Amino acid sequence: MAPRVLVSDALSEAAVQIFKDRGIDVDFQPKLGKDKEKLLEVIGQYDGLAIRSATKATEKLIEAATNLKVIGRAGIGVDNVDIPAASRRGIIVMNTPFGNSITTAEHAISLMLAVARQIPAADASTQAGKWEKSKFMGVEITGKTLGVIGAGNIGSIVCNRALGLKMNVIAFDPFLSQDKAEKMGVTKVELDELLAKADFITLHVPMTDKTRGILNAEALAKTKKGVRIINCARGGLVDEAALAEAIKSGHVAGAGFDVFETEPATESPLFGLENVVCTPHLGASTTEAQENVALQVADQMSDYLLKGAVSNAINMPSISADEAPRLKPVIKLAEVLGGFAGQVTENPIKQVEVLYDGIFADMNTTALTSAMLAGLLRPVVADVNMVSAPIMVKDKGIILQEAKRDKSGVYDGYIKLTITTEKQTRSVAGTVFSDGKPRFIQIKGINMDADVGRHMIYIANTDVPGMIGFMGSTLGDAGVNIANFQLGRDNQGGDAIALLYVDEEPKQEVLDKLLAHPAIKQAKPLEFAVE
Numbered sequence: 001m002a003p004r005v006l007v008s009d010a011l012s013e014a015a016v017q018i019f020k021d022r023g024i025d026v027d028f029q030p031k032l033g034k035d036k037e038k039l040l041e042v043i044g045q046y047d048g049l050a051i052r053s054a055t056k057a058t059e060k061l062i063e064a065a066t067n068l069k070v071i072g073r074a075g076i077g078v079d080n081v082d083i084p085a086a087s088r089r090g091i092i093v094m095n096t097p098f099g100n101s102i103t104t105a106e107h108a109i110s111l112m113l114a115v116a117r118q119i120p121a122a123d124a125s126t127q128a129g130k131w132e133k134s135k136f137m138g139v140e141i142t143g144k145t146l147g148v149i150g151a152g153n154i155g156s157i158v159c160n161r162a163l164g165l166k167m168n169v170i171a172f173d174p175f176l177s178q179d180k181a182e183k184m185g186v187t188k189v190e191l192d193e194l195l196a197k198a199d200f201i202t203l204h205v206p207m208t209d210k211t212r213g214i215l216n217a218e219a220l221a222k223t224k225k226g227v228r229i230i231n232c233a234r235g236g237l238v239d240e241a242a243l244a245e246a247i248k249s250g251h252v253a254g255a256g257f258d259v260f261e262t263e264p265a266t267e268s269p270l271f272g273l274e275n276v277v278c279t280p281h282l283g284a285s286t287t288e289a290q291e292n293v294a295l296q297v298a299d300q301m302s303d304y305l306l307k308g309a310v311s312n313a314i315n316m317p318s319i320s321a322d323e324a325p326r327l328k329p330v331i332k333l334a335e336v337l338g339g340f341a342g343q344v345t346e347n348p349i350k351q352v353e354v355l356y357d358g359i360f361a362d363m364n365t366t367a368l369t370s371a372m373l374a375g376l377l378r379p380v381v382a383d384v385n386m387v388s389a390p391i392m393v394k395d396k397g398i399i400l401q402e403a404k405r406d407k408s409g410v411y412d413g414y415i416k417l418t419i420t421t422e423k424q425t426r427s428v429a430g431t432v433f434s435d436g437k438p439r440f441i442q443i444k445g446i447n448m449d450a451d452v453g454r455h456m457i458y459i460a461n462t463d464v465p466g467m468i469g470f471m472g473s474t475l476g477d478a479g480v481n482i483a484n485f486q487l488g489r490d491n492q493g494g495d496a497i498a499l500l501y502v503d504e505e506p507k508q509e510v511l512d513k514l515l516a517h518p519a520i521k522q523a524k525p526l527e528f529a530v531e
Contacts, residue, residue: 111256147198155204338375358413
């Protein structure tokens with residue numbers, strides 16, 4: 001059955017056709033995003049939801065989306081999507097960060113020029129029949145210093161355009177390396193230096209706890225007198241009230257704003273001020289950009305629903321279309337290994353070590369580790385997923401270490417997971433054979449070769465005679481059928497383990513009978529989500 005996608009905002013016909021051409025059952029209802037009740041009623045029918053900004057993917061909507069696997073936002077901002085709620089439900093949230101980069105950068109440059117020459121006010125005056133030539137004295141931008149806060153995708157394009165306009169460009173970005181800055185032709189500086197030197201300041205950073213109010217009253221006081229400030233990034237990066245006061249005092253000469261703390265912005269402290277140019281969030285509003293992001297989101301969603309490829313996801317590591325088929329069975333193996341450790345570990349985990357060997361070392365280990373951590377935490381946090389698991393591990397203070405090694409041993413590749421608690425260290429390793437199914441190859445350093453079944457029992461015991469018969473008869477007497485039985489030991493009379501693949505979940509009374517044997521140290525029921 002073909003995946004179903006609902007397009008609830010206005011995407012281009014070409015984007016809708018991409019879904020159709022890729023074999024997706026697409027339902028194009030561009031006005032549905034504004035009808036909250038109707039959308040809530042039908043959302044459970046779809047695997048994918050393609051939106052712009054009109055549709056609000058709230059927690060309530062996401063809870064009703066029982067089949068939803070992916071939300072695609074045609075644009076860079078995802079303020080209208082409840083990311084935590086989507087993550088808890090395992091729904092991928094994608095955006096299209098590159099489709100409108102040039103358009104947004106050009107708008108920032110346009111606002112800078114408009115503020116420098118007071119073009120909107122001069123236009124209004126002239127069309128009103130006035131000829132106030134001396135009133136609108138502007139400044140050149142040639143030779144002026146542009147301070148760029150955020151030199152990522154859009155910011156770097158602004159830098160390039162500004163250099164072409166013969167400006168001196170300085171940039172503040174904690175993630176900008178000195179080598180990259182030199183290649184871009186800009187000077188990397190700290191924020192305070194940028195504030196002190198820039199004639200124009202333009203912002204191109206996302207809204208985070210660290211960037212919120214980055215230009216507040218204190219920061220504005222550090223700026224060069226006569227500075228002009230441009231914001232085409234996110235409302236709230238600049239304290240609008242503080243900026244308004246700085247403009248009134250004459251310290252700031254002007255501003256160009258496309259984004260506001262509250263949108264739609266029907267009022268703002270900046271409105272009505274001299275030499276302030278405001279536009280209604282037009283950064284991405286060009287024909288080319290709207291078409292680009294629509295086509296991009298259609299391709300990305302189709303790739304995920306049909307191939308498992310993840311591109312430009314907000315809440316999951318990216319997986320390319322080429323690697324997705326190869327990675328899928330290894331992700332399942334990682335989940336199984338994490339799930340095994342999570343189900344048999346009884347004490348708080350202090351450290352997690354992951355070793356990728358052979359062919360697995362060359363794969364997308366970020367995605368694999370995320371899957372393993374999700375499996376590890378799922379026995380105690382039911383709604384954990386590949387997105388939230390790494391964050392939870394960090395929040396819990398668990399040390400995570402990852403290592404890679406070239407091929408060694410009899411397997412083309414394997415993954416080994418080692419868990420350390422206050423009382424013990426436990427390891428489990430596995431691989432994937434040509435059938436694509438995960439297999440256990442080592443537990444507690446003891447080699448074995450065991451299939452992974454939905455219901456299993458893990459038994460740790462002392463190696464003594466009669467254990468196979470005791471386990472078999474105990475389960476047989478309880479009516480539990482054994483599909484597969486694998487054993488291993490470190491040495492005669494030492495530690496031994498058994499993995500029993502059974503047809504149904506064992507009851508506690510069966511486990512109690514197993515644990516009653518003096519040689520059995522642990523008997524744990526296991527459950528894995530396998531086909």
